[in-house]
Amino acid sequence: MKAGYLPHLDGLRAIAVGLVVLHHAGITWIPGGFIGVDVFFVLSGYLITGQIVKNLAEKRFSFKDFYQRRLRRLAPAYLAVALVSLIAAYFILLPQDFIYHCKVAALAFLSLSNFYLANTTGGYFAAAVEEIPLLHTWSLAVEEQYYLVWPVMLIALSRINSARMKAVALLGLFALSVWFSVWYTPVNAERAYYLLPTRFHELLAGGLLAFYGASLPRLKSWQQELVSLTGLAMIIVPALVYSSDTLFPSWRALIPCLGTVMLVYAGQHAPLTGRFLTLKPMIGLGLISYSLYLWHWPIFSFTQYATGSLDVVKGAVGIALAVLLSWLTWKFIEQPFRFKWHLSGKQLFRYVYVAPAVALLVALAVVRVGDGFIGRFGDDAVRAVEAMDSEPGKHRVDCPAGASLPCADILLAGDSHAEHFGDFMSVLSSDAGLTLHVDMRAGCPALWEIIPTYIKNGRPDTDYKCVDRSHALYSQIHRYEYVVLAGYWSIADLKPDRYFLSGPKNPDLSPAVTRKVMTRAFHDSVRRIVEAGSVPVLIRDNPTAPDELFNCSRRKLLPFYDEPYEFPREEMDEAHAYANELIDELEAMHPEVMVIDPNAIICAEDVCRTELDGVPIYRDDDHLNRIGSETLGEVYIRELGNPFSESVEEEL
Numbered sequence: 001m002k003a004g005y006l007p008h009l010d011g012l013r014a015i016a017v018g019l020v021v022l023h024h025a026g027i028t029w030i031p032g033g034f035i036g037v038d039v040f041f042v043l044s045g046y047l048i049t050g051q052i053v054k055n056l057a058e059k060r061f062s063f064k065d066f067y068q069r070r071l072r073r074l075a076p077a078y079l080a081v082a083l084v085s086l087i088a089a090y091f092i093l094l095p096q097d098f099i100y101h102c103k104v105a106a107l108a109f110l111s112l113s114n115f116y117l118a119n120t121t122g123g124y125f126a127a128a129v130e131e132i133p134l135l136h137t138w139s140l141a142v143e144e145q146y147y148l149v150w151p152v153m154l155i156a157l158s159r160i161n162s163a164r165m166k167a168v169a170l171l172g173l174f175a176l177s178v179w180f181s182v183w184y185t186p187v188n189a190e191r192a193y194y195l196l197p198t199r200f201h202e203l204l205a206g207g208l209l210a211f212y213g214a215s216l217p218r219l220k221s222w223q224q225e226l227v228s229l230t231g232l233a234m235i236i237v238p239a240l241v242y243s244s245d246t247l248f249p250s251w252r253a254l255i256p257c258l259g260t261v262m263l264v265y266a267g268q269h270a271p272l273t274g275r276f277l278t279l280k281p282m283i284g285l286g287l288i289s290y291s292l293y294l295w296h297w298p299i300f301s302f303t304q305y306a307t308g309s310l311d312v313v314k315g316a317v318g319i320a321l322a323v324l325l326s327w328l329t330w331k332f333i334e335q336p337f338r339f340k341w342h343l344s345g346k347q348l349f350r351y352v353y354v355a356p357a358v359a360l361l362v363a364l365a366v367v368r369v370g371d372g373f374i375g376r377f378g379d380d381a382v383r384a385v386e387a388m389d390s391e392p393g394k395h396r397v398d399c400p401a402g403a404s405l406p407c408a409d410i411l412l413a414g415d416s417h418a419e420h421f422g423d424f425m426s427v428l429s430s431d432a433g434l435t436l437h438v439d440m441r442a443g444c445p446a447l448w449e450i451i452p453t454y455i456k457n458g459r460p461d462t463d464y465k466c467v468d469r470s471h472a473l474y475s476q477i478h479r480y481e482y483v484v485l486a487g488y489w490s491i492a493d494l495k496p497d498r499y500f501l502s503g504p505k506n507p508d509l510s511p512a513v514t515r516k517v518m519t520r521a522f523h524d525s526v527r528r529i530v531e532a533g534s535v536p537v538l539i540r541d542n543p544t545a546p547d548e549l550f551n552c553s554r555r556k557l558l559p560f561y562d563e564p565y566e567f568p569r570e571e572m573d574e575a576h577a578y579a580n581e582l583i584d585e586l587e588a589m590h591p592e593v594m595v596i597d598p599n600a601i602i603c604a605e606d607v608c609r610t611e612l613d614g615v616p617i618y619r620d621d622d623h624l625n626r627i628g629s630e631t632l633g634e635v636y637i638r639e640l641g642n643p644f645s646e647s648v649e650e651e652l
Contacts, residue, residue, distance in 0.1 A: 008268045010286025011277025016040050017289040019239050021296045025315035032242025035256040037139045042260040045206025056158050075352050076337040081294040095372025096389045102367045106360040108137035111144035114194040123190030125244035131305040133298040138194045145196045146203050177201035185250040205257045227266035228273035234259025291326035381557045387627035388616050395422045395438040409434035411480040413446035418486040420624040427633025432644035445487040447521035455498045478532040486539040489579030522582050537594040538583050543572035543608045544622040566607040601635050
């Protein structure tokens with residue numbers, strides 16, 4: 001616990017960055033390697049708090065000097081990575097992703113990227129985040145936000161004369177942050193992962209050690225080893241047993257954090273652990289750990305984006321490249337800025353903060369105004385890019401409450417899959433000379449008295465209002481000639497441990513109850529539509545594409561990607577088997593029922609496609625994009641005819 005350079009801390013940095021890098025490289029036996037970030041937080045809290053407390057005690061603390069040191073330490077290396085990533089993004093990322101990348105790059109430099117990522121992603125472990133090259137900057141933002149408030153708090157604490165009151169204040173602050181993390185993580189795990197309030201105690205844990213480490217008892221050699229080995233186990237075991245399914249940070253982050261505190265406290269002189277932590281390779285890796293943390297994720301992310309996967313070979317090459325770039329960055333950027341190039345405070349502020357910030361914001365503005373430089377992929381790619389970025393259209397007709405006649409000929413009702421079929425149905429209805437109204441509620445199938453439940457982070461998220469929605473919807477179906485039901489019918493089969501359907505009379509959550517409720521709800525819904533004098537129309541759901549294939553149309557635009565954009569039809573047939581059997585059963589029971597099968601167009605005999613007429617039809621793994629949905633409608637009419645035109649002709 002002596003002041004000055006502590007080599008075992010570089011060994012700890014090596015462990016932290018090693019866990020993070022191996023985890024991100026796809027090493028499956030380290031599913032919890034993300035806890036390396038928590039180790040970094042504790043180390044930062046210990047070192048920086050120690051410096052501030054020492055300077056305060058010597059009455060020479062200066063906010064100006066403090067933030068200048070932070071700027072020298074962090075900004076140059078980040079700017080190097082940001083510049084290279086922007087160049088790579090120009091050649092690799094599609095327009096909307098390029099714009100998003102520029103936003104993150106600018107916000108990361110301003111220490112705000114964690115807020116943006118928390119608001120625009122489905123969480124740190126969502127599939128799409130693997131293709132955000134600067135995702136990892138959230139942790140840098142959290143740390144810098146901490147150091148905006150922590151020096152002020154330390155100054156306030158320094159004015160408390162009572163050591164006991166000071167300890168109470170620090171421990172109370174630690175307990176409050178732990179409590180908030182434990183409470184908020186289950187409420188909103190996606191945001192909790194990214195934000196400072198749920199991480200504050202991790203940095204504070206290191207700060208508490210900086211405050212009171214010197215007053216802790218001296219340990220004998222064997223005691224130091226025991227404490228160090230226990231601390232090391234508290235880091236390694238979570239790295240091996242935690243995973244993307246672990247509710248984190250919550251109380252679980254305390255384990256690696258406390259393990260880090262124990263290693264900082266006892267690891268320097270522990271006979272075995274101390275020797276391991278101070279091996280030359282460990283210290284060397286620790287010295288370049290900041291640059292390695294910066295470089296590794298963009299390399300992996302661009303690889304994933306461009307090629308569709310990150311296998312062992314790509315991961316190994318990526319690690320080697322990251323280590324090389326990290327050493328070069330440490331040698332020729334980090335070290336000179338910290339110890340050689342003595343810029344004045346004004347020069348540092350102008351050239352290392354203001355100028356880069358302005359440059360990044362200007363780059364963002366230029367890219368946004370230029371629509372992501374869509375023309376760089378060639379004229380032939382513009383239509384494909386526009387399709388992939390197109391959101392579902394809004395097809396809504398205002399229906400007066402007292403109107404006795406239908407305000408539209410066709411009602412399309414359902415969840416988000418009904419929404420994406422709105423553009424498909426718009427093509428069919430327009431071709432038949434009919435009007436269309438779409439009524440959608442995300443996550444809520446338009447089936448009678450059905451209650452969907454999604455298990456999110458171990459807790460059920462139940463949409464009880466879905467029943468009320470069905471009552472309101474079915475009270476109006478008599479006003480439409482056709483009532484079209486579309487939905488993500490296969491979700492319960494694709495996510496059997498996370499998605500369940502229940503009803504007022506069947507409240508249990510299980511696959512068996514889900515199928516029972518789904519069967520009952522389908523039959524009740526069709527019966528009510530028939531009794532209302534409307535024509536029931538059932539749309540078979542589109543295939544869910546494998547994660548690595550739904551965006552292969554996007555990668556096909558890149559010069560180094562040439563993989564097929566098809567996947568086996570067998571997978572789709574298995575996932576949709578139960579819902580399709582229900583639809584077949586209802587078609588046989590009710591002669592009024594019309595069935596529309598988009599898969600007759602999307603799929604051939606053995607494979608399903610992600611493109612039609614050269615147009616990408618997906619915007620994620622299970623939702624269609626607007627242009628793709630419209631194209632599906634056009635091809636459907638061309639190859640199979642328009643079922644609504646045929647129905648109108650039969651009536652005539």
